Amino acid sequence: MAAVILKGTIVSAPALGQLEITEHGFLVAEDGVIRGVFPVLPEQYAGAPLEDFGDALILQSFADLHLHAPQYPMLGTGMDLPLLDWLNAYAFPTEARFANPDYAREIYRHLARELVENGTTRVCMFSSLHTDATLILMEELEKAGITGYVGKVNMDRNSAPGVLEETTEESMRETLRWLDACQDFRCVKPVLTPRFTPSCSNELMAFLGRLAAERALPVQSHLSENQAEMAWVRQLHPDCRQYWETYAKYGLWNSRTVMAHCVWSDERERTAMRDAGVTAVHCANSNQNICSGVAPVRVMLQEGVHVALGSDIAGGDQLHMFDVVAATVRASKARRILDGWETDFLTVPEGWFLGTSAGAAFFGEQPGFAPGNRLHALVLEDGTLPQPHPLTAAERLERSVYLRQPGAIQAVWSEGRKVFSAN
Ligand code: GUN
Ligand code: FE
Secondary structure: OOOOEEEEEEEEEOOOOOOEEEEEEEEEEEEEEEEEEOOOEEEHOOOOOOOEEEEEEEOOOOOEEEEEEEHHHHHOOOOOOOHHHHHHHHHHHHHHHHHHHHHHHHHHHHHHHHHOOOEEEEEEEEEOOOHHHHHHHHHHHHHHEEEEEEEEOOOOOOOOOEEEEEOHHHHHHHHHHHHHHHHOOOOOOEEEEOOHHHHHOHHHHHHHHHHHOOOOOOEEEEEEEOOHHHHHHHOOOOOOOOHHHHHOOOOOOOEEEEHHHOOOOHHHHHHHHHHOOOEEEEEEEHHHHHHOOOHHHHHHHOOOOEEEEEEOOOOOOOOHHHHHHHHHHHHHHHHHHHHOOOOOOOHHHHHHHHHOOOHHHHOOOOOOOOOOOOOEEEEEEEOOOOOOOOHHHHHHHHHHOOOOOOOOOOEEEEEOOOEEOOO
């Protein structure tokens, strides 16, 4: 692959709360790997093809570390129930439709396009329990240029018998069939996905823990999202003091584990996350929509927990990560109020870091446009917004987080490849 050289106002998040800004700079990648950001193009690249985006912003693309692909058809609906009722009334019946591969193909193709066109190039995603639809999802993501992890969901109890539930034997057999079938994907890889503790028998959890160890697979699930859910987990596992121990007990708790929500994780549970290197995925929209609570993200960060962001569609109503970053900052202000003004809210650069660099870290990347990272970037042309006086690059980024700008994304790169171009 030849060199890719992008010229524009380059903004990246090299550390929590910091922005690195290079006005009219050059972002250079070779063979898909970033070589650097330069204020002046190094001589060795003189004459190489260059894409000049003028005054546009060149930004890191997003990592969405928690979303449910088969809930995409219900996006923006069904927000009137708390988690456990919401699952039964809305989420399970919607996911059940993905028994039909043709339906899955159509919906997942649409989802993959919408992700790419809105600058999400890395994901950690739940499918449904259906093996064939999960493989279709992986194909469509890979075709669209999205990278990351997708999981066939495991759920063998307390779900929707006859509609959306497996037997333990089926769940194990289908997981193995799925893993065999996904060996040829290049950029989309499998992640083991016990839906959450209430929907997985102990036998299934133990099987998945062994599989994670034997095949060195990552794991994703839900943790301490809602208080009724937590009470249920205590009933199901009276031997465990806290929710996280139901995962740890079965080998599902390590540095390749992603746990969505963690709204109610107390200091002891957060310490267990930090010590094991588990990534907590904050899903601000979903936590508000289905009345789960307001996660203490500032405290988690201060304690050294890895935190990334998730759209969590369709508990979350926004797929686009600009909106998710704005929701994260807003939620942190609600948290500050709940904390009696004791904790600081998150700044926009902090929210931006969580939606980009912190998520990419789960895939082994360094923060920002660090040399050695794969090229994942987007170009945002914000010139259509009224601009009565000149704005700094940081102000333009802030405004882009808060204001929707349909059509503003000009181009997107993923794994060094241009995967979207507006014209
Ligand atoms: N816990 C178990 N399943 C789900 C789901 O689909 N969405 C959310 N938000 N939480 C869950
Ligand atoms: Fe979720």
